[in-house]
Amino acid sequence: MSYIEAANSLSLYLIVGAILLFIALLCVLFIVKSYRAGIRIGMDKKVLRRAITSSATFTVLPSVSILLGVIALSGSLGIPASWLRLSVIGNLQYEATVAEIAANSMGLSLNSSSLNVSALSTILLVMTVGIIWGCLLSIFTMKKYSSKLAIGKKSNSSGGGYASWAMVAMMIGLCSTFVGSYIAEAFVNVNLVPVVTVVIASLFMALFEMLSKKYKVFENFSLALSMLLAMIGAVIVSMFI
Template sequence: MDYLSKANSMYLWLAVSPVVLIVALQAIIFVRKALDSAKYADLSHDEAMKAFRVGATSAIGPALGVFVVMLGLMAAIGGPLAWQRLAIIGAAPTELAAANMAAQAQGVSLGGEGYGLLNFANATWVMALNGSAWLLTTALFSDKLEKITHKVSGGDAKKIGILGTGAMLGAMGFLVSNEINKGLKPGAGGIIVAAVAAFVSMLVLERIAKKIPKLVEFNLGIAMVIGMIAAVAYNHM
């Protein structure tokens, strides 16, 4: 059975719709509350609307970056689930990593050979539980975050940045090294080409972004596209 036929079924679209609609409703409520609160900041309605337009415009960059990554996620887990997850979390790399880890835990690659309906169901659980942990932590510990941050960092905010960066590098390094391992097999060199091309692209893009800060939000998506193009070109050589 092709799991994507189920992953993209109308029933699943209907199942995820309530969650997305709730998120849309929350967004509307937040906008209304923000506009109502403008008077407390001595902002006129026109000034508040102008600020809203500036914010909406500046969000286009991050949204496009997420959209590009989402295309890869949709190819692996289908449109409905990718739509729901990114409507709630909005962190495409995190959701992609969770789906990858769910597949690897069952000894298969995400969307690859042997990946079936049971693996897809496992991915939905891992992604949901991963997101639930964030929401639960936020609900229980948001008011204590400042105390915990101060205790861990000893008053040095730079340490928090170092710890967070180290954790992210470790997680992403684990995922990439597993993929490169697969690329060492005969006929799978495209995987290594994709990884190297994306890595080099990211280095170059980061340097360019120092001169063009707005490019930062696009870097991940652009690097992924370049990596995919490089792999396709290699496989057709």
């Protein structure tokens, strides 16, 4: 059996399937629990359902991008290992970097002709141990940490105070990091596609926000639609730039 056949063997699919099934079950339990609690504290069912619908539509396109990461990594690590790593803790940037570090530390490179099954298990262990710390911190300190923050101690009508601005500021910091890097890329690498995509997405977002005041249906889909149209814009712009 070749390395790539072994890395794609049925037993590995079953291991990964069992782990992901458990995590999916945990998500379902959290949905049921929080949905019921929402109703019990007097939240409108429509608001709760809208949170679910908008999150689902929002997630589809980035998930296809994550799927591309699975395809990219599956050439060297096989489908089951890539599927597992990109469905749980971490992200493509982390997984690809750490897999490369782990392969290099064994004197190998991240391609199927160089790797073997021992290297695959070792790389998977490095990837898991390297990123598990947020999960361990949650297990051991979340209760104490979140109680100090007094999360969930006030009601929606009590006014946001500084906490709301802290959230806005964090999101501005997050968006500035990415948007700033795309502007810089336009100057440094003369790659205009990302920054043009940013502009297209923000223009469509402005349009859909205007429309959502009149047509409520746009409220749930404005972000997903803006992203989709901006991605189509990126394809068109790439043909000319």
